[in-house]
Amino acid sequence: MENLLEIKNLTVEYHTQGEIVHAVNGLSLNLRQGESLGLVGETGAGKTTTALSILQLVADPPGKIMGGEIFFDGVDLLKTKKSLLRSVRGNKISMIFQDPMTSLNPVYSVGFQIAEVIQLHENCSKEEARRKAEEMLEMVGIPKERYEEYPHQFSGGMKQRVVIAMSVACSPQIILADEPTTALDVTIQAQVLELMNDLKEKLHTSLLLITHDLGVVAQVCDRVAIMYSGEIVEQGTIPEVFDHPAHPYTIGLFGSIPTLSMESTKLTPIEGQMPDPTELPAGCNFSPRCPYARAECHSKKPGVTRIPGEATHELRCFALGWEQPDETLMEVIKRGR
Amino acid sequence: MYKFILKRLFMLIPVLLGVSFIVFTIMSLTPGDPVQLYLGDNYSQEAHDQISEELGLNDPFLIRYAKYVFNALQGDLGNTYSTKRPVTTEIFARFPATVRLAGAALFFAIAVGMPLGIVSAVKQYSLTDNASMLVALLGVSMPNFWLGIMLILLLAANLGIFPASGDAGFKSLVLPAITLSANSLATITRMTRSSMLEIIRQDYIRTARAKGLRESVVVFRHALRNAMIPIITSAGLQFGFALGGAVLVETVFSWPGIGRLLVDAIKLKDTPLVLGLVLVMAVSFTVINLIIDILYAFFDPRVKAQYK
Ligand SMILES: Nc1ncnc2c1ncn2[C@@H]1O[C@H](COP(=O)(O)OP(=O)(O)O)[C@@H](O)[C@H]1O
Ligand code: SF4
Ligand SMILES: [Mg+2]
Numbered sequence A: 001m002e003n004l005l006e007i008k009n010l011t012v013e014y015h016t017q018g019e020i021v022h023a024v025n026g027l028s029l030n031l032r033q034g035e036s037l038g039l040v041g042e043t044g045a046g047k048t049t050t051a052l053s054i055l056q057l058v059a060d061p062p063g064k065i066m067g068g069e070i071f072f073d074g075v076d077l078l079k080t081k082k083s084l085l086r087s088v089r090g091n092k093i094s095m096i097f098q099d100p101m102t103s104l105n106p107v108y109s110v111g112f113q114i115a116e117v118i119q120l121h122e123n124c125s126k127e128e129a130r131r132k133a134e135e136m137l138e139m140v141g142i143p144k145e146r147y148e149e150y151p152h153q154f155s156g157g158m159k160q161r162v163v164i165a166m167s168v169a170c171s172p173q174i175i176l177a178d179e180p181t182t183a184l185d186v187t188i189q190a191q192v193l194e195l196m197n198d199l200k201e202k203l204h205t206s207l208l209l210i211t212h213d214l215g216v217v218a219q220v221c222d223r224v225a226i227m228y229s230g231e232i233v234e235q236g237t238i239p240e241v242f243d244h245p246a247h248p249y250t251i252g253l254f255g256s257i258p259t260l261s262m263e264s265t266k267l268t269p270i271e272g273q274m275p276d277p278t279e280l281p282a283g284c285n286f287s288p289r290c291p292y293a294r295a296e297c298h299s300k301k302p303g304v305t306r307i308p309g310e311a312t313h314e315l316r317c318f319a320l321g322w323e324q325p326d327e328t329l330m331e332v333i334k335r336g337r
Numbered sequence B: 001m002y003k004f005i006l007k008r009l010f011m012l013i014p015v016l017l018g019v020s021f022i023v024f025t026i027m028s029l030t031p032g033d034p035v036q037l038y039l040g041d042n043y044s045q046e047a048h049d050q051i052s053e054e055l056g057l058n059d060p061f062l063i064r065y066a067k068y069v070f071n072a073l074q075g076d077l078g079n080t081y082s083t084k085r086p087v088t089t090e091i092f093a094r095f096p097a098t099v100r101l102a103g104a105a106l107f108f109a110i111a112v113g114m115p116l117g118i119v120s121a122v123k124q125y126s127l128t129d130n131a132s133m134l135v136a137l138l139g140v141s142m143p144n145f146w147l148g149i150m151l152i153l154l155l156a157a158n159l160g161i162f163p164a165s166g167d168a169g170f171k172s173l174v175l176p177a178i179t180l181s182a183n184s185l186a187t188i189t190r191m192t193r194s195s196m197l198e199i200i201r202q203d204y205i206r207t208a209r210a211k212g213l214r215e216s217v218v219v220f221r222h223a224l225r226n227a228m229i230p231i232i233t234s235a236g237l238q239f240g241f242a243l244g245g246a247v248l249v250e251t252v253f254s255w256p257g258i259g260r261l262l263v264d265a266i267k268l269k270d271t272p273l274v275l276g277l278v279l280v281m282a283v284s285f286t287v288i289n290l291i292i293d294i295l296y297a298f299f300d301p302r303v304k305a306q307y308k
Helices: A047-054 A082-088 A110-122 A126-139 A156-168 A186-203 A214-220 A238-243 A248-253 A295-299 A327-335 B002-010 B012-029 B034-042 B045-054 B061-073 B087-122 B127-141 B144-158 B170-200 B203-210 B215-243 B247-252 B258-267 B271-299 B301-306
Strands: A003-016 A019-032 A036-040 A063-072 A093-096 A174-178 A206-211 A223-228 A231-237 A304-306 A314-316
Touching: A003 A047, A003 A206, A019 A036, A019 A047, A019 A063, A019 A206, A019 A231, A036 A047, A036 A214, A047 A063, A047 A093, A047 A174, A047 A206, A093 A156, A110 A126, A110 A156, A126 A156, A156 A186, A174 A186, A186 A214, A206 A214, A214 A238, A223 A238, A223 A248, A231 A238, A231 A248, A248 A327, B002 B012, B002 B271, B012 B061, B012 B271, B034 B045, B087 B127, B087 B170, B087 B215, B087 B258, B087 B271, B127 B170, B144 B170, B144 B247, B170 B215, B170 B247, B203 B215, B215 B271, B247 B258, B258 B271, B271 B301
Parallel strands: A036 A206, A036 A223, A093 A174, A174 A206
Antiparallel strands: A003 A019, A003 A063, A223 A231, A231 A314, A304 A314
């Protein structure tokens, strides 16, 4: 399968009051034609910033894309002309934002907001755009009679349906979905997810699904990338990562770290917090929390290695290369989940 | 919507009753003898008594007020003491000039202030932003009459581009309108800037950009309309005040508006004229407020939904 989107070495910082937030640190990630890739990580890992960077929607100021390349259709989106970027936005790559309550403009009807993107990219008449927008509404399960209604007349789940209709209206090649269901009621979450899955199958769209819910990833995605402190620490196919998580952070996420103290049944699977993004550690970003960290982990940054014997499973960790492996860690990796 | 407008216009009745009662009370409590003014040089004791009787000044306070309201309801606001012509005639001789001046000032303030505010917000902390904030600061801190005098000295006396005083066509409107608009221009600029800065940070603006819209469409279609409410509010209030007459500007430019008329009427204790002017101001202020509210609904469907 060919790579539709290639992110190479992306670095994004937020410059605020004399501090530099290192939000994304040399991140590389590929998205293939027609695949669904889950991007998983806790709040603050840099998931939203990564997705925003693809369309250059990072708020500037304070955000700055410091370096890297983002190839789509053979061009580096970070270096291309504004006009070409605009023809990609909403047309070839569209984005669904985290909070449907605030992502629609309160003063325009939902129908208009869908028709607007259609008319912009499809070069069609107003009437045609309207007809197509009505079709999109019906497609996401909203009667077209509600075309003229305003966002405040819709519930959160309905608004997210409108946003989804807007994002698929121009049959994009890629949809970036930033925690599309996090802000919704649990019952609505499943419906919206199902809708997205259906549309994706129907339209053969590639999907970058950002979430912190591993269950959702297992349900929807082909591959998964685990993000920590602005880096991808592990990625692979769903079976690869889910059956044999190998990075200490991923293992922690799955809650499979054997603990010495019996009473350790906390909800947070890993002790401690993500490092302060304004002061990242000198070594491995996970080293302050890692139960297997050794001296070199605290001084050097681990690179990316392919796990021997697996087709696409990659890891950012020293542990597999150690001459004297950590028995416990090896045990966990071998045993799997 | 129509019901809403009717309801608001209906509210005018208690407002006008209240306003006229208060002014009536104040005028009758303040010292000074209007009959002396009325008679001028023909003063004599008999004439005084006779005129007092004619003007109904000997009646008890409440009777006088009731008579005033009764006549006012039939469109008769009485005659002025100073010119003895009907109050309505006097006011409508001057009110159009005030409307013209206030309108021109509002137009100028919006035409300059809104674009300045928008550019400042879109290019926050840029040179343009700093420059327009400086202009705005000058605009609010500069006394009106001083600006007026400076403009007269420069553009009228020295360069002779515009007339220095009076009301004779468009050219004579320019300087007083600019002078009067200085404050509102500054206020509108700052209001537009802060309102736009707040809106531009909203998620739906990012959504608009994510659609691939041009930045100008994002700013004018998606941001500005959301930013309008505070802008309309401040522009409307400024206009309302300006309709009440701008005494200083009218004085500096000898502009025949109702601001000076009111000051003169108060000085001369010309009760019918004062009352008439205050009523006209109250009506215009209420109507302006109503227009502001209608504009809110025009710009924001959430507001419209409340006007049932
Ligand atoms: N507008 C901003 N200004 C300053 N810091 C920001 C801004 N947006 C995000 N950040 C910081 O960047 C880091 C990554 O944030 P984000 O990309 O939103 O992560 P995620 O989506 O994974 O929760 C966080 O530390 C966050 O505090
Ligand atoms: S590199 Fe070291 S600190 Fe980092 S995850 Fe691997 S073992 Fe832990
Ligand atoms: Mg996020």
